[in-house]
Amino acid sequence: MKVVHPFRRALQIGLILFIGAVVGLPFYWLLITSLKTPVEVAAYPPTWFPGEFRWQNIPDALALLSTTSIINSVVFAISVTILQLSLVVPTGFALAKIPFPGRDALFWMFIVTFFVPFQVLLIPTFLIIRDLQWIDTWPGLVLPIVAQTSFGVFVFRQFYVDLPDELLEAARMDGANLGQIFLRIVVPLSRPAIAAYVSVTVLTAWNMFIWPLVATTDLDLRVLPIALSALVTQRSLVTPNLSMMAVLLSTLPIIAIFIPLQRYFVSGLVGAVKE
Amino acid sequence: MNSVRTLQVTPAGNAIGAPRRASSPWGWIAIFIGPNLALFGIFTIVPILGAIGLSFFEWDLMSPPVFVGLDNYFAIAGDPKAINSIYRTAYLILIGVVPTVIVSFLLAVLINTTFPGIRVVRTVYLMPLVISFVASAVLWRYIYDPRFGPINTILAWFRIDGPAWLQSTTWSMPAIAIVTVWLRFPLGMLLYLAALQSVNPALLEAAEIDGAGTWIKLRHILWPNVRPVTFLVTIVSLRGILFDSFDVVRVMTDGGPIGSTDILIRYIFELAFSQLRLGYASALAAALFVIVAAMAMLLSPPRVMRGVRG
Numbered sequence: 251m252k253v254v255h256p257f258r259r260a261l262q263i264g265l266i267l268f269i270g271a272v273v274g275l276p277f278y279w280l281l282i283t284s285l286k287t288p289v290e291v292a293a294y295p296p297t298w299f300p301g302e303f304r305w306q307n308i309p310d311a312l313a314l315l316s317t318t319s320i321i322n323s324v325v326f327a328i329s330v331t332i333l334q335l336s337l338v339v340p341t342g343f344a345l346a347k348i349p350f351p352g353r354d355a356l357f358w359m360f361i362v363t364f365f366v367p368f369q370v371l372l373i374p375t376f377l378i379i380r381d382l383q384w385i386d387t388w389p390g391l392v393l394p395i396v397a398q399t400s401f402g403v404f405v406f407r408q409f410y411v412d413l414p415d416e417l418l419e420a421a422r423m424d425g426a427n428l429g430q431i432f433l434r435i436v437v438p439l440s441r442p443a444i445a446a447y448v449s450v451t452v453l454t455a456w457n458m459f460i461w462p463l464v465a466t467t468d469l470d471l472r473v474l475p476i477a478l479s480a481l482v483t484q485r486s487l488v489t490p491n492l493s494m495m496a497v498l499l500s501t502l503p504i505i506a507i508f509i510p511l512q513r514y515f516v517s518g519l520v521g522a523v524k525e
Numbered sequence: 526m527n528s529v530r531t532l533q534v535t536p537a538g539n540a541i542g543a544p545r546r547a548s549s550p551w552g553w554i555a556i557f558i559g560p561n562l563a564l565f566g567i568f569t570i571v572p573i574l575g576a577i578g579l580s581f582f583e584w585d586l587m588s589p590p591v592f593v594g595l596d597n598y599f600a601i602a603g604d605p606k607a608i609n610s611i612y613r614t615a616y617l618i619l620i621g622v623v624p625t626v627i628v629s630f631l632l633a634v635l636i637n638t639t640f641p642g643i644r645v646v647r648t649v650y651l652m653p654l655v656i657s658f659v660a661s662a663v664l665w666r667y668i669y670d671p672r673f674g675p676i677n678t679i680l681a682w683f684r685i686d687g688p689a690w691l692q693s694t695t696w697s698m699p700a701i702a703i704v705t706v707w708l709r710f711p712l713g714m715l716l717y718l719a720a721l722q723s724v725n726p727a728l729l730e731a732a733e734i735d736g737a738g739t740w741i742k743l744r745h746i747l748w749p750n751v752r753p754v755t756f757l758v759t760i761v762s763l764r765g766i767l768f769d770s771f772d773v774v775r776v777m778t779d780g781g782p783i784g785s786t787d788i789l790i791r792y793i794f795e796l797a798f799s800q801l802r803l804g805y806a807s808a809l810a811a812a813l814f815v816i817v818a819a820m821a822m823l824l825s826p827p828r829v830m831r832g833v834r835g
Contacts, residue, residue: 266636266646273707274649279675280664295681296673337561344557348550356558363569365817367768369790370810373797374575375568397568399561428553457657459772464798475659479776482663490667497660508655509648516651520715 284311284495291491304491311495314488318470319477323500326392326462326473327455331448333396339444341399342406343436347418348428357407364400368460376464386468395461402447409443410436442517449507449514456504474500576814579807586801597808607809609784610792613698617788618766620702621709625762626755628706629713634747636714637721654711658772665704666691666777694785697778701786704773709765713758720754721747767817789813 283291287304290297312320345357375394384390413436421431459475466472478500481493508515580597584590601607636647653661668674669690677687690700728746737745748755771790774780780787780795789809796806 262635262638263640266638266643269632269635270646270649274652275675276661276664276668276707277649277652279668283667292673294672296675296678337564340557341561344554348554348557350551350554356562359570360565363565363573365764366569366573366814367790367810367817369768369771369793370576370814371569371572372794373803373807373810374572374579376797377575377803378567378571393564394568397564399565400569403561428550429556432557453655457659459657459659459775460794475657475772478663479659482666482776490673493663494667497663501656501660504655504657505652512648512651515654516715520712520719 280494280498283491284498286491288489288491291489307491307495308499311492311499314481314492315474315477315496315500316469316472319472319474320500322471323456323474325388326458327452329388329392330395330455331451333392334399334402334451335444335448337396338399338402338406338447339437339440340432341403342408343410343432345403345407346410347413347415357403360400360403364404368398372460372464375461379465384465386466386471388471391462391465391471394465395455395458402451405447406440406443409440413439445511445514446517449511452507453504453515576807576810579804580811582804584803586803590804593804597805598812600805601809601812606784606787606792610787610789613785613787614767614789616698617702617705617770617786618763620699621705621766621770622759622762624702625706625709625713625766626758628710629758630717630748630751630755631743632710633714633717633721634743637718650714651711653708656708658708658769659776661704661708662773662776665700669700691778692782694782697782697785701770701773701777704777705766705770708769708773709762712765713762716754716758716761717751720751724750763820764817767813 282298282300284307285303285305286297286300287302290301345353371394379385379390379394382390384393417435418431421435426434457475458473459479462471462473462476463479466476478493478496481488481496579590581592581594582590583593583597632650636643636650656664668676671677671687671689671692674690676690680687688696690696724747728750729742732742732746767790770788771794774786774788774791775794778786780791790813793806793809793813796802796809
């Protein structure tokens with residue numbers, strides 16, 4: 251039996267709670283500031299709890315962000331995730347289970363480009379989109395991001411390598427072709443990997459900033475991070491309580507998904523990086 | 526001893542179309558890989574080649590491009606802003622990546638325990654994972670506010686006169702680094718937590734019987750046993766800080782004050798999209814890629830390569 255010294259135990263728990271408070275402080279500040287009145291937010295010294303809750307901040311901040319940018323972010327995140335998933339799952343499968351000459355070279359290519367910063371691709375990608383006359387269009391906004399498939403290819407190839415060959419061989423004996431094997435056996439078996447990948451990709455797409463900044467100027471195509479960053483560059487016009495409410499509202503959907511699906515996020519992030 | 530697989534790549538199987546079959550199923554391969562490869566080619570391979578090609582030209586999008594050979598690369602050495610941005614990038618890596626690794630490790634050891642309510646506390650520790658870089662940059666601008674922000678308010682309780690964080694050339698970069706550590710440590714902590722599960726508890730018990738204190742256990746048992754993960758966390762944090770710090774810097778300081786947070790990625794962006802010096806910006810981007818590739822090669826790839834050949 252391991253005996254833990256009660257004092258050291260209390261010290262450890264105390265430290266955990268203290269650091270938790272430090273890590274959580276910005277979120278607490280976000281929450282209280284977003285509900286303060288314009289008068290209280292300018293009070294010195296700042297208050298640690300709103301004297302009066304101003305719920306009107308919610309509709310006011312929503313108006314600043316505009317419903318369009320909220321809808322755009324949802325459409326952007328969903329379309330990037332679905333399109334990218336439909337590319338990387340079959341590629342990962344083929345690279346893991348169908349032998350063909352050049353397969354390893356192809357996989358190599360995906361891995362090497364994983365280390366190319368997107369900022370390096372930014373200028374040429376912008377020129378390609380411009381030549382296609384896709385600036386300020388949905389394909390121009392979505393497709394270059396969908397095309398960042400190296401990470402997903404890597405994740406799914408690793409997942410399928412561990413899939414027993416016998417399973418697929420048995421299906422082939424029963425006369426199934428590759429497409430049927432893929433859709434009826436492989437995809438249903440991939441649910442955990444897909445759930446993890448989807449949660450990570452939605453998160454990344456929801457937060458994406460630099461490409462939407464370059465590819466769109468039209469307010470009708472603005473996504474949330476762009477709308478948010480605009481709030482602080484015109485800071486003099488927007489009071490801190492409203493820009494904090496805007497930050498809170500744009501983060502809430504992800505937090506609402508994150509807390510119940512924490513397990514998938516964690517396995518997706520850890521698993522993907524670890525493999 | 527360590528069950529955590531690092532960047533190891535296991536060899537691929539041969540379930541379908543094994544060598545005994547006369548023809549390879551090329552049609553299926555095209556269906557499975559074709560669409561991905563087409564998009565990947567247009568938006569990744571072509572831009573990589575394009576960036577290299579552009580770096581040999583002078584071009585402002587309006588007049589026709591002029592071939593200048595390696596001049597753009599030579600120009601880097603004579604551009605104080607470029608030198609500054611390389612130095613600032615190195616500085617951010619130093620004060621961003623190293624603390625991320627250490628904080629991740631220590632916090633993983635600390636919270637690797639159970640008590641009533643630990644799930645709630647862990648969720649708080651993981652929360653920075655989900656907030657976007659832009660949203661957190663907006664938030665931290667107010668956190669760092671010298672008058673109305675909580676940091677200087679708390680420092681004032683202890684009669685410390687806090688700096689004007691983002692308006693100070695000394696404190697602006699540490700301020701950015703603190704935000705990146707806050708954003709990045711949860712992932713490292715998760716990786717370390719996974720690794721700690723595989724450390725043999727008998728080792729720790731034996732050390733305790735011998736009278737080893739916390740420091741000895743940390744330094745001589747836990748740290749050496751999670752070394753493969755340390756390497757991994759370093760790579761992940763390095764990549765994260767190099768790639769994603771643009772969002773944070775752009776919103777919080779936009780490179781200022783007086784260039785003190787002008788990291789390479791922000792400078793490239795300014796050159797390309799404000800000054801329209803596409804060729805020179807591409808040369809700097811190529812230089813950035815060489816730096817990243819060299820660091821990645823230095824740190825990881827033998828494993829990756831071995832695996833891919835496998």
